[in-house]
Amino acid sequence: MSNFQISLCQTPVADDKALNLQTAKAAIEMAALAGSHLVALPEMFNCPYGKEYFDSYAEEFPQGKTIKLLSALAKKHSLYLIGGSIPEKENTQLYNTCFVFGPEGQLLARHRKVHLFDIDIPGQISFKESETLTPGDTVTFFDTPFCRVGIAICYDIRFPEFTRLMALKGANLVVLPAAFNMTTGPAHWELTMRARALDNQIYLAAISPARDQTANYVAYGHSMVAGPWGNVISQANANPAIVTAEIDLAQLSKIREQLPLLKHRKPEIY
Numbered sequence: 001m002s003n004f005q006i007s008l009c010q011t012p013v014a015d016d017k018a019l020n021l022q023t024a025k026a027a028i029e030m031a032a033l034a035g036s037h038l039v040a041l042p043e044m045f046n047c048p049y050g051k052e053y054f055d056s057y058a059e060e061f062p063q064g065k066t067i068k069l070l071s072a073l074a075k076k077h078s079l080y081l082i083g084g085s086i087p088e089k090e091n092t093q094l095y096n097t098c099f100v101f102g103p104e105g106q107l108l109a110r111h112r113k114v115h116l117f118d119i120d121i122p123g124q125i126s127f128k129e130s131e132t133l134t135p136g137d138t139v140t141f142f143d144t145p146f147c148r149v150g151i152a153i154c155y156d157i158r159f160p161e162f163t164r165l166m167a168l169k170g171a172n173l174v175v176l177p178a179a180f181n182m183t184t185g186p187a188h189w190e191l192t193m194r195a196r197a198l199d200n201q202i203y204l205a206a207i208s209p210a211r212d213q214t215a216n217y218v219a220y221g222h223s224m225v226a227g228p229w230g231n232v233i234s235q236a237n238a239n240p241a242i243v244t245a246e247i248d249l250a251q252l253s254k255i256r257e258q259l260p261l262l263k264h265r266k267p268e269i270y
């Protein structure tokens with residue numbers, strides 16, 4: 001099969017974890033009804049994005065409430081469910097983790113954010129994930145009957161080598177649960193997603209929470225799918241939304257034949 005449909009659920013995130021789960025469940029159900037084969041949620045979709053929240057919202061695999069819900073929903077709707085990310089606890093460590101479940105409800109992948117978001121732009125935004133979170137250390141994929149899918153989380157996308165590795169290992173789609181902010185979002189969100197898609201001639205799907213101006217960390221929104229030509233296929237604004245797009249693998253192959261960027265690399269020189 002060379003075409004399949006994906007949906008990105010740009011859900012709002014509240015302080016109330018149970019409400020966040022209800023919101024995610026309703027969005028996944030809508031995406032399933034729309035006929036999507038793969039559905040994805042935003043970064044930290046069950047928890048406000050702030051280091052003071054991570055520990056109390058964190059869950060352990062496999063018994064965590066969010067984790068069990070994601071597995072059950074993937075099975076119920078028989079789809080690939082990329083569970084955004086949640087704070088995950090293992091022993092005493094906390095991670096920013098994406099759990100991926102397949103159509104039988106089975107765990108297919110677990111990506112722990114590798115590049116922690118530690119930035120300081122005076123007067124605008126300061127954030128230090130490394131004060132509470134431990135980084136992961138793997139490049140993460142899973143296989144579907146459609147194509148291989150790579151997973152990264154938000155700031156991971158800033159590092160071109162990371163996405164390039166996924167493309168070289170055969171990922172045709174990279175899914176990125178993310179939460180850019182109101183400083184870097186307008187400046188870099190679309191540019192970065194399109195650049196990673198174009199350089200690697202892949203589809204790139206980035207999913208943000210909806211914007212909440214009253215939150216401590218205001219997410220940019222604008223969940224989007226970029227294509228292998230570097231084009232924007234579909235993009236939300238800042239409001240809650242479900243972004244649906246067709247992934248056309250024949251088109252991807254055609255672009256790679258006509259403009260064989262990956263074949264023309266000279267790694268022996270660089």
Ligand SMILES: NC(=O)CCC(=O)C(=O)O
Pocket residue numbers: 043117153154155156158178179180181184185188
């Ligand atoms: N949650 C994150 O990793 C935020 C990354 C971000 O905003 C950026 O500009 O990069």
